[in-house]
Amino acid sequence: MTRSKSLAAVALVSIGAVLGAAATHWWMKRPEQVRRQFHLLYHKLGSQTFNNTRWLGVPAQKCPLDMWVLQEILHETQPDVLVETGTYKGGSAYYYASLFDLMNHGRIITVDIEDQPEKPAHPRITYLLGSSTGAATVAKVKELIRPGEKVMVLLDSDHTGSHVKRELDLYSPLVTPGAYLIVEDTHFNGHPILPNHGPGPWEAVQEFLTGNAEFAVDNQREKFLLTFNPDGFLRRR
Numbered sequence: 001m002t003r004s005k006s007l008a009a010v011a012l013v014s015i016g017a018v019l020g021a022a023a024t025h026w027w028m029k030r031p032e033q034v035r036r037q038f039h040l041l042y043h044k045l046g047s048q049t050f051n052n053t054r055w056l057g058v059p060a061q062k063c064p065l066d067m068w069v070l071q072e073i074l075h076e077t078q079p080d081v082l083v084e085t086g087t088y089k090g091g092s093a094y095y096y097a098s099l100f101d102l103m104n105h106g107r108i109i110t111v112d113i114e115d116q117p118e119k120p121a122h123p124r125i126t127y128l129l130g131s132s133t134g135a136a137t138v139a140k141v142k143e144l145i146r147p148g149e150k151v152m153v154l155l156d157s158d159h160t161g162s163h164v165k166r167e168l169d170l171y172s173p174l175v176t177p178g179a180y181l182i183v184e185d186t187h188f189n190g191h192p193i194l195p196n197h198g199p200g201p202w203e204a205v206q207e208f209l210t211g212n213a214e215f216a217v218d219n220q221r222e223k224f225l226l227t228f229n230p231d232g233f234l235r236r237r
């Protein structure tokens, strides 16, 4: 290589390094954009990420950072009963049951409209089949809760706004003071994913909070930056 070609190569590499550092600096000055872009990428690569997440071998459609936050909430608040709408393959219920095993306390009532095969059997899990908003389902859930028990609710079934709002109206009275009412997948409808989804969980939460001063959003639960539940961690005062 001639001397002039070597100099040109060194200059190109140097320019590349400077541009790379400038781009990194630009992005790091914009944490909101970094967070948003990572969220969009995480969702776009669903078959690699949320559709490829398991708890002890059982699929759980969750963000692992939210799973960790849930562990912290369960440990801090020690509910006697966790009601989950949207069982899917049972991975999330199995995860909560494992945590309850470690804490030697708590049980799960989980509801789904579809009966998936091979859900994990666990003494702390009760599976109910039916629509979460059906009168018979709600009555059965209530029947399984004993007087005086601390109750937490997690909504993760049909993510249309009207369904989630109905669930909020039906299940929020079960949540005991100090316990959490978690609305999953509030990131739909442009928050920031699926901008064309139409009103979803986030809009249902906004409507629910208007005139429901007993519940407040706990944004501290979004501390790991990526969450599927922005403004979805509600705590009963």
Ligand SMILES: C[S@@+](CC[C@H](N)C(=O)[O-])C[C@H]1O[C@@H](n2cnc3c(N)ncnc32)[C@H](O)[C@@H]1O
Pocket (backbone or CB within 6 Å): 059, 060, 061, 062, 085, 086, 087, 088, 089, 090, 091, 092, 111, 112, 113, 114, 130, 131, 132, 133, 156, 157, 158
């Ligand atoms: C996102 S998945 C639940 C994921 C699960 N919680 C997990 O983390 O692995 C949503 C589930 O809601 C169920 N579902 C849809 N509409 C429902 C309804 N009206 N009542 C109860 N479950 C419903 C679907 O059958 C599906 O299994």
